[in-house]
Amino acid sequence: MIARDTASYERQLSAFRLAYSKAGSITSIGLVLAGVGLDYFSYPEWLTEFFLLRLLVACLTLGILLLLYTRVGAQQVRVLTMTWLVLPQVMIAWMIWLTSGVDSIYFVGLHLAMYAVGIILPITLFEGIGFGVLTLVLYLMACTLHPDGVAEPGKLYTNSLFILFSAIASAVCTWFNERARLRLFQLQHEVAMNNDKLQETNRTLAEVKGQLIQREKMAAIGTLSAGLLHELNNPVNYALMAVNMGLSVPSAKTDPMLKESLDDAREGLTRVQNIVSDLKTFAYQKPGDDSQRPFLLEHAVRSAIRLAGYELKGIELALDLPQDTHVMGDEPAIIGVLINLLSNAAHAMQSVQRAQPRIDVRVAPEGERLRISVRDNGHGIDPANIGRVFEPFFTTRDVGAGLGLGLSVSYGIVQRHGGILSVDSVFGEWTEFSFDLPRPPQ
Known part of the structure; x- marks a missing residue:
């Protein structure tokens, strides 16, 4: 200098x-x-x-x-x-x-x-x-x-x-x-x-202002969603009860077409019920002093997959889970991290147009912790950018496609759980993000 x-x-x-x-x-x-x-x-x-x-x-x-x-x-x-x-x-x-x-x-x-x-x-x-x-x-x-x-x-x-x-x-x-x-x-x-420095600060403040406005919009949507989820859950339960009652009627057992239709309706309503449950888990619970509590990581993974389901269409998803997936932490926050990793993986494969796009989600014991990895066969990360992926506001997407805060926020969440969100990649072949969570004390 x-x-x-x-x-x-x-x-x-x-x-x-x-x-x-x-x-x-x-x-x-x-x-x-x-x-x-x-x-x-x-x-x-x-x-x-x-x-x-x-x-x-x-x-x-x-x-x-x-x-x-x-x-x-x-x-x-x-x-x-x-x-x-x-x-x-x-x-x-x-x-x-x-x-x-x-x-x-x-x-x-x-x-x-x-x-x-x-x-x-x-x-x-x-x-x-x-x-x-x-x-x-x-x-x-x-x-x-x-x-x-x-x-x-x-x-x-x-x-x-x-x-x-x-x-x-x-x-x-x-x-x-x-x-x-x-x-x-x-x-x-x-x-x-x-x-x-002043110009850089002004640019950062402008970006933060945009993010705060976006957060206010999301908060308003969350407030609206909280009421909608409650109102939506009741009619779904009623409809599911009605379908189950319909399946118990003797005529439904003798009519294959009617039984198939009712089974399809029950499957669809069950999916809606699961989505509502996932959204309630993700939206209602807030981080706080009691956020570090035991939960099943398997449930968090499946909730994240369902919530990111639209972006994962057409992508083969492979799960490798151990028998016991109990961990300690903030379940809604971890669901958010997983949604972000799955969404980024899906975006990476869409941009490279893989013939057989695939995401592997693997959970494996590692001492007193469980390690979660999300690996895709997308375009990988340029070696010049791999050291910057966790920087706030850094993004390789087109303007308007993202503010580049997802991975930096996820990094902070994982760090709060005593772990490190890390990345490994071979440019043009694959990318893998991984982090670990503590297990409940025995």
């Missing part, structure tokens, strides 16, 4: 340096050429020589400016920036040597360049120190190598100290500017990260 942030800061700073270097070199060209006016009033006898010297420095700076617009120039922006910064200092030092040496007024130009560098240009602290030291060395060389020598050593020391003070002030400004740029980048980076 830190390495990535540092690289990002360096990229931003490089672009910043490039822009300022271009603008600074243009300004330098203008100031160097405008200095002809200073030459005219200060040293008119050197006007031609100084003009040619200024023109040379301006042309060299222009060449560096044009190079900054190339790919190579952009990569070497720091070296090129220091190069065009040094050119005017060399020019001024040369003018000092040509004119009055330590008495030359042009040493003021050296100060101006250092202050401009420290306040405006985005160079590092060490580059700023190096620039100041080089300026001082150039001034000392120009004065000491002057043909007339140093007439006033005290003035040389004074001017040198002023240049040194300017170099220190420029370096301090450079240091503070560099810290300010780093802090500005950190703030920009934090704002960008917070914006990303």
Whole structure:
């Protein structure tokens, strides 16, 4: 994370340096050429020589400016920036040597360049120190190598100290500017990260809002269903009693067609009665402090199969159950987990159009627990997605076909029972989900 942030800061700073270097070199060209006016009033006898010297420095700076617009120039922006910064200092030092040496007024130009560098240009602290030291060395060389020598050593020391003070002030400004740029980048980076988090939070809240609305609808449907189940159960029982009475009539025993019709009616009403019973088990019981109680896992499996019966049409379903399937837990919640696993398996096989779709539900003892596995011969899970199947809102279905909460909720339910919902798959061949439940204490 830190390495990535540092690289990002360096990229931003490089672009910043490039822009300022271009603008600074243009300004330098203008100031160097405008200095002809200073030459005219200060040293008119050197006007031609100084003009040619200024023109040379301006042309060299222009060449560096044009190079900054190339790919190579952009990569070497720091070296090129220091190069065009040094050119005017060399020019001024040369003018000092040509004119009055330590008495030359042009040493003021050296100060101006250092202050401009420290306040405006985005160079590092060490580059700023190096620039100041080089300026001082150039001034000392120009004065000491002057043909007339140093007439006033005290003035040389004074001017040198002023240049040194300017170099220190420029370096301090450079240091503070560099810290300010780093802090500005950190703030920009934090704002960008917070914006990303905020957008992600907004997306999650929108999805949760949709889920809450869906839950409210389901709660309303559940309230309505509770009354309907009670009202539906009574007429079913009456009709079943009537069919049983009809089967006991002697004429029903002598008429094969009538007996077959009554048997079919009884079978249909029995199925309706089982569905009502399953729905009552699934809808009425709510998780709570008393939710961990013994129940027959076999009944929960068969209830889930009946409730998911519509999606399981045309699919061969194989059950492998032990003799004793007593477990401890929240039966309605486990039914919900099984419905979700069966529904996902059915959807996987429908999408791949298997010639012989099959789901194997197996319950086997495993120490003090029972392990339940649901295996299908669908399209399997892509290895890139298998680590994300239990993430909330992750789904490979089409938009609107699901919110991707089924497996994450099921994972939480199984975890509440002290188990782990796990998945194994071979892409293109099969998928198996399994979990375990505790047995009642002996």
